[in-house]
Amino acid sequence: MAELDIVVDRTSEIPLHQQISDAHRAAIASGQLRPGARVENEIDLAARLGLSRPTVRRAMEDLVHSGLVTRRRGSGTVVAPSQVRRQLRLTSLFDDLEAEGRRPTTSVLEFSIAVGSPETTETLGLPPKAGVLTIRRLRFAGGEPLAILTNELPADIAPDYSALGASGLYASLRDKGITIAGATQRIGARVATHAEAQLLGEKAGAPLLTLDRVAYSDSGRIVEHGSHVYRASLYSFDMSIRQ
Amino acid sequence: MAELDIVVDRTSEIPLHQQISDAHRAAIASGQLRPGARVENEIDLAARLGLSRPTVRRAMEDLVHSGLVTRRRGSGTVVAPSQVRRQLRLTSLFDDLEAEGRRPTTSVLEFSIAVGSPETTETLGLPPKAGVLTIRRLRFAGGEPLAILTNELPADIAPDYSALGASGLYASLRDKGITIAGATQRIGARVATHAEAQLLGEKAGAPLLTLDRVAYSDSGRIVEHGSHVYRASLYSFDMSIRQ
DNA sequence: CAGTGGTCTAGACCACTTA
DNA sequence: AAGTGGTCTAGACCACTGA
Secondary structure, rough: OOOOOOOOOOOEEEEEEEEHHHHHHHHHHHOOOOOOOEOHHHHHHHHHHHHOOOHHHHHHHHHHHHHEEEEOOOOOEEEEOOOOHHHHOOHHHHHHHHOOOOEEEEEEEEEEEEEEHHHHHHOOOOOOOOOOEEEEEEEEOOOEEEEEEEEEEEEOOOOOOOHHHOOOHHHHHOOOOEEEEEEEEEEEEEEEHHHHHHOOOOOOOOOEEEEEEEEEEEEOOOEEEEEEEEEEOOOOOOEEEEO | OOOOOOOOOOOOOOHHHHHHHHHHHHHHOOOOOOOOOEEHHHHHHHHHHOOOOHHHHHHHHHHHHOOOOOEEOOOOOOOOOHHHHHHOOOOOOHHHHOOOOOOOEEEEEEEEEEEOOOOHHOOOOOOOOEEEEEEEEEEEEEEEEEEEEEEEEEHHHOOHHHHHHOOOOOHHHHHHOOEEEEEEEEEEEEEOOHHHHHOOOOOOEEEEEEEEEEEEEEOOEEEEEEEEEEOOOOEEEEEEEOO
């Protein structure tokens, strides 16, 4: 069993359990902990680091939740197979573009505040005829058009146009003290309209991945509705699930 | 603040924390706890039920993780907005089919054990030339063809053909003592080939949602590789995310 | 049998929100 | 200032696995 070289810093603002899980994440990412390797058990790790077992345990639960390790009562904790991760990641074209150092860029097609349609105000949980900011952006990766992003937000929390360009939508909201607590989303597919195809440099009838998302803040308020379309030839969604 | 009528059963096999989170799930689903409603705080709930705070806390963390509630330090726990859930669910055609009572059915197109291709054995983490079971099925909902499901499994854990038909793939594996601990998956889109279109009752060039999944057991062994295509006109993936 | 994770207790102190 | 969730401790008993 590998003993990871973990140094816990009790003066840090980072919770102890997160320091432990971060150290394991790094060790798995770097290959120091290989797939199938046993992870040190909770009791020993707690004793070695001078922490309580529940604290170490919480770190392990984080890792299980991320799909990085699996646990079995009586048997122990093992690093999850990496083929599972690598296999799928290898063919992600967008990741390839990013790995080549071609950063994604964005151009704003529309930025307008107007009275929201009945559908929009209902989706956003606003009273009828409330003001709504609509943003349409074209996202590029490696010089190639990749996606058309449409967002609708309540006008009273609308970020500045300049802030949007500088730091992205979610970062702009965070600067205004609004943090996203969660979202519900739906992934689907359809073929491109003529207008979409033209913007994206595809032929009409090309397959598109669609993402519809409604995000809410920790106070339970609906903060944003996004309707995005991605070129299926360049983009896919990767995710790990557990249980 | 609503006091939920929860009865904890200490003799039950269901963990106490799960009994608490289940009760809240039910109350939210039934509308007894409405979106925006305050949820009873941890301390009071623990005292009222005669449980410790960490036990109650674990139940709340479950709910946060499922996206059903949001929490803020100093402020409390509130039920997440239901528009977020309902809005998206309303237009899910497959859910509509299911809600109409038309159960999904499945017909098996192929069920064969053979020496695996190099790609397949590598994906499954098997030695070269190991035996691999390939299953291809056509899934219907409401009498309509919905998806083509292709699965590859190591031959030594292959379920019986009869077990597969009776209870589905994952249930068959569970009966053999194999539980799925997690998976990595990728969702993409492409257009249907002629053969796929014919099976699915679509025109060639119709958009398809694709799902590629590699699943592993709690012992860290790769158990299954699935490559599925869904008619985008009838199917989408819904998910809730947090943080 | 020893080892391991799963569950649970009864507290403690702190950071943040709201009034 | 009072209320709330976030973090942490130092134990306990149990269920399951594997040699």
